[in-house]
Amino acid sequence: MSSYFSNIPKISYEGPKSKNPLAFKHYNPDELVEGKSMARHLRFSVVYWHTFRGAGSDPFGAGTMLRPWDDGSASVENAQKRARVAFEFIEKLGAPFYAFHDRDVAPEGATLAESNRNLDAVVKVLKEEQQRTGIKLLWGTACLFANPRFLHGAATSPNTDVFAYAAAQVKKAMEVTHELGGEGYTFWGGREGYSTLWNTDIKRELDHLARFLHLAVDYKKQIGFKGQFYIEPKPKEPTKHQYDSDSAACLNFLREYGLLDHLKLNLESNHATLAGHTMHHECEVAAAANALGSVDANAGDDLIGWDTDQFPTNLYLTTSVMLTVLKMGGFTTGGLNFDAKVRRESFEPVDLFYAHIGGMDAFARGLKAAAAIRADGRLGDIVKSRYASWDSGLGKSIEDGKETLASLEKHALSQPDPIQHGSGRQELIENIINELI
Ligand code: XUL
Ligand code: CO
Numbered sequence: 001m002s003s004y005f006s007n008i009p010k011i012s013y014e015g016p017k018s019k020n021p022l023a024f025k026h027y028n029p030d031e032l033v034e035g036k037s038m039a040r041h042l043r044f045s046v047v048y049w050h051t052f053r054g055a056g057s058d059p060f061g062a063g064t065m066l067r068p069w070d071d072g073s074a075s076v077e078n079a080q081k082r083a084r085v086a087f088e089f090i091e092k093l094g095a096p097f098y099a100f101h102d103r104d105v106a107p108e109g110a111t112l113a114e115s116n117r118n119l120d121a122v123v124k125v126l127k128e129e130q131q132r133t134g135i136k137l138l139w140g141t142a143c144l145f146a147n148p149r150f151l152h153g154a155a156t157s158p159n160t161d162v163f164a165y166a167a168a169q170v171k172k173a174m175e176v177t178h179e180l181g182g183e184g185y186t187f188w189g190g191r192e193g194y195s196t197l198w199n200t201d202i203k204r205e206l207d208h209l210a211r212f213l214h215l216a217v218d219y220k221k222q223i224g225f226k227g228q229f230y231i232e233p234k235p236k237e238p239t240k241h242q243y244d245s246d247s248a249a250c251l252n253f254l255r256e257y258g259l260l261d262h263l264k265l266n267l268e269s270n271h272a273t274l275a276g277h278t279m280h281h282e283c284e285v286a287a288a289a290n291a292l293g294s295v296d297a298n299a300g301d302d303l304i305g306w307d308t309d310q311f312p313t314n315l316y317l318t319t320s321v322m323l324t325v326l327k328m329g330g331f332t333t334g335g336l337n338f339d340a341k342v343r344r345e346s347f348e349p350v351d352l353f354y355a356h357i358g359g360m361d362a363f364a365r366g367l368k369a370a371a372a373i374r375a376d377g378r379l380g381d382i383v384k385s386r387y388a389s390w391d392s393g394l395g396k397s398i399e400d401g402k403e404t405l406a407s408l409e410k411h412a413l414s415q416p417d418p419i420q421h422g423s424g425r426q427e428l429i430e431n432i433i434n435e436l437i
Helices: 038-042 048-053 076-093 112-133 160-179 202-223 247-256 269-274 279-288 315-327 349-376 378-386 393-399 405-413 426-436
Strands: 044-047 097-101 136-141 184-187 228-231 263-268 292-296 336-338
Touching: 038 315, 038 349, 044 048, 044 076, 044 349, 048 076, 048 097, 076 112, 076 349, 112 136, 112 160, 136 160, 160 184, 160 202, 184 202, 184 263, 184 292, 202 228, 202 247, 228 292, 247 263, 247 279, 263 269, 263 279, 269 279, 269 292, 279 292, 279 315, 292 315, 315 349, 336 349, 349 378, 349 426, 378 426
Parallel strands: 044 097, 044 336, 097 136, 136 184, 184 228, 228 263, 263 292, 292 336
Antiparallel strands: none
């Protein structure tokens, strides 16, 4: 196959002084941070949907992307060729993983059976390319939101035939993910939510969503797929309210329906901000429940209210994510998956390289800054001393479940009323972070 990126070298690390736009300034895959290579910490993944299927269209205009390898047809041959080009790109970039939806990689056929055959034909190429390059599948997923049949949802559709069709699609997507050695499988509830409550039975829809996920858990066991299941929170868009609205809502749902042992969270930065949270908040909430599985690494725009899915460049964002990731002991099956798209105005193939290089360097800097904050110790000491009263005496006794309201009343009456205690030191902490970032 002819090369489509022959004028682009393999992207390599040249260090912070390099002015080469096609080189890493901070991502040095073999460099050790806290005793582990950057590549193993960060586990970068390229998404198929934005990078190879994103046309650059928006609600106001048509696509703009120049993709000379793509003939624009929905043929299987075009999809197979695109898959080879995708691997050429990922290989040159040096990302170890990729992720896809079933309908990104292969065209939908006239029937489900034909769609499955199309998928098999492209999976054959993906498998060959994985073997040729050593690039691995971070996770697969099924697109249960684009086709009009899913307009009222998939697992939460009021129509049982749609539920069954979605189940069949997940079954197939899970099979091919398994065949490709995928390390995970993601459920993003594209249209699992509502546009108006006047026509919606929330309780029934949530029961159906849980039933759907339990069916997937059962099938996973049946076929011996060992990858991690993820659920991806998002509060709105396309629906007014998505049931998987944020980390806390997902955790509550998973707990309520006995699914917490089977799914972790795949958190996305722009979804966090749409939910009115920082990504740091979402990561900490998930990690506190031992459920932070993977990250869709992107960013929103401060002023545009949509899910703009921009490449992450903000070092405070990447540092905060990596602090939580280091604290929880690192990713296991998950990674940093660039669920991000180049701007409509950045329509040349080379822009795909600039975008990913920038995101990878931003996370490499975030990793180094997070490790520096941990090594410095001042932030850790401030947090530790903030909770010091819980480490012994009364605090320990409360944590151990040995106190009652009556015993605490006795304690409170036995001594002067507590005074304003312990500055939060927010400004000092922010100065320390700025010093180390
Ligand atoms: C949509 C989104 C999806 C999921 C996979 O906002 O993030 O691409 O990551 O379905
Ligand atoms: Co995502």
